[in-house]
Amino acid sequence: MGRGWGFLIGLLGAVGLLGAGHGGQQASETAAQRCFCQVSGYLDDCTCDVETIDKFNNYRLFPRLQKLLESDYFRYYKVNLKKPCPFWNDINQCGRRDCAVRPCQSDEVPDGIKSASYKYSEEANNLIEECEQAERLGAVDESLSEETQKAVLQWTKHDDSSDNFCEADDIQSPDAEYVDLLLNPERYTGYKGPDAWKIWNVIYEENCFKPQTIKRPLSPLASGQGKSKDTWLDKKWGHNITEFQQRFDGVLTEGEGPRRLKNLYFLYLIELRALSKVLPFFERPDFQLFTGNKIQDAENKKLLLEILHEIKSFPLHFDENSFFAGDKKEAHKLKEDFRLHFRNISRIMDCVGCFKCRLWGKLQTQGLGTALKILFSEKLIANMPESGPSYEFHLTRQEIVSLFNAFGRISTSVRELENFRNLLQNIH
Numbered sequence: 001m002g003r004g005w006g007f008l009i010g011l012l013g014a015v016g017l018l019g020a021g022h023g024g025q026q027a028s029e030t031a032a033q034r035c036f037c038q039v040s041g042y043l044d045d046c047t048c049d050v051e052t053i054d055k056f057n058n059y060r061l062f063p064r065l066q067k068l069l070e071s072d073y074f075r076y077y078k079v080n081l082k083k084p085c086p087f088w089n090d091i092n093q094c095g096r097r098d099c100a101v102r103p104c105q106s107d108e109v110p111d112g113i114k115s116a117s118y119k120y121s122e123e124a125n126n127l128i129e130e131c132e133q134a135e136r137l138g139a140v141d142e143s144l145s146e147e148t149q150k151a152v153l154q155w156t157k158h159d160d161s162s163d164n165f166c167e168a169d170d171i172q173s174p175d176a177e178y179v180d181l182l183l184n185p186e187r188y189t190g191y192k193g194p195d196a197w198k199i200w201n202v203i204y205e206e207n208c209f210k211p212q213t214i215k216r217p218l219s220p221l222a223s224g225q226g227k228s229k230d231t232w233l234d235k236k237w238g239h240n241i242t243e244f245q246q247r248f249d250g251v252l253t254e255g256e257g258p259r260r261l262k263n264l265y266f267l268y269l270i271e272l273r274a275l276s277k278v279l280p281f282f283e284r285p286d287f288q289l290f291t292g293n294k295i296q297d298a299e300n301k302k303l304l305l306e307i308l309h310e311i312k313s314f315p316l317h318f319d320e321n322s323f324f325a326g327d328k329k330e331a332h333k334l335k336e337d338f339r340l341h342f343r344n345i346s347r348i349m350d351c352v353g354c355f356k357c358r359l360w361g362k363l364q365t366q367g368l369g370t371a372l373k374i375l376f377s378e379k380l381i382a383n384m385p386e387s388g389p390s391y392e393f394h395l396t397r398q399e400i401v402s403l404f405n406a407f408g409r410i411s412t413s414v415r416e417l418e419n420f421r422n423l424l425q426n427i428h
Contacts, residue, residue: 032424035248038258043265048316056314057414064307069408071300072110073289075182077401081358082175085351094354098189101355103177112292165339166346166369191354199352203345244420268414271407273317274371279308286387320375367406370399
């Protein structure tokens with residue numbers, strides 16, 4: 001398996017059993033050793049080591065990133081949770097209270113976000129009509145017939161879709177609503193069973209790049225991982241050591257769990273690399289994190305640029321060109337296949353029966369799709385004008401919010417691994 005394929009498998013979070021399960025574990029091994037046996041030293045296909053990532057993320061990046069994500073610009077995300085599943089009709093909606101999402105009331109969202117969710121400055125707001133028309137029609141001559149203009153609009157939509165790695169919601173739909181991500185945090189909701197596993201199985205078996213001989217069980221109990229304990233009615237928020245072991249212990253998961261943790265670091269590096277490359281887009285004077293609060297907007301842009309410059313300084317960024325190295329024609333086909341697979345995964349998110357899971361699934365899928373869009377737009381980013389609209393490369397507010405929140409979730413996961421590692425040190 002080549003370098004590019006290894007990254008692809010890690011990228012989708014689809015962890016394959018790329019070899020035999022771990023055998024011969026000694027009874028003296030701690031739970032931490034069994035879970036983290038592949039999460040130390042250098043990562044495959046990468047010059048970066050886990051310890052460097054942990055130190056960089058946990059002490060230099062995480063605190064400032066969390067502060068940024070608590071700001072108004074990044075906490076409000078517009079999403080359509082009512083879109084029908086495009087693949088099957090028999091969706092059982094989760095009736096648990098913790099599966100529910102509470103959308104924002106109209107007066108809870110800052111006016112600047114509601115009225116100008118894709119505008120970056122006051123100057124841009126004064127040119128709304130001109131910019132929107134230029135963006136819709138690619139700055140074509142207004143003297144074109146209405147029929148021709150509609151055709152150009154369709155071409156533009158097609159061009160946009162060919163550059164995007166996920167199918168985003170139509171935020172102009174009457175079913176699209178703003179959600180406060182801080183009031184609807186991602187956490188365990190109790191959503192599980194055949195419906196939940198059906199979603200994962202479709203993603204893994206039908207949309208993941210992996211050897212065809214590798215199969216994942218439809219149920220976590222099918223591989224002999226032990227009996228399930230449903231203590232949901234007696235819930236208490238905290239570090240669930242038992243659940244962590246069931247998902248990541250090398251013995252209980254037949255070697256699959258540690259690979260999941262390793263792929264988490266690959267995903268971190270991919271999104272970190274994308275953020276380092278998109279810095280010029282955010283450095284432009286015209287760009288603002290526009291909410292209508294001038295002082296807060298200026299402070300948040302300053303914090304954003306500090307974070308991005310910190311990310312730029314990371315010494316061990318991977319080379320994204322290794323994704324699709326080799327024969328150019330074959331690499332182009334592989335990239336297109338990968339893009340289509342990933343777009344399909346974004347559509348599968350509308351089949352999730354837990355609304356909170358659907359919310360965060362859609363957001364993180366869009367965030368990762370935005371990261372991929374950035375990684376494959378290097379020349380477009382380099383050729384952006386220093387001021388004024390950028391027609392060749394553009395990020396909507398939805399893409400920006402999803403990009404940083406998705407990375408925020410990965411950053412939080414990396415930080416929490418240190419806590420779990422410490423908690424599991426004395427458990428056998």
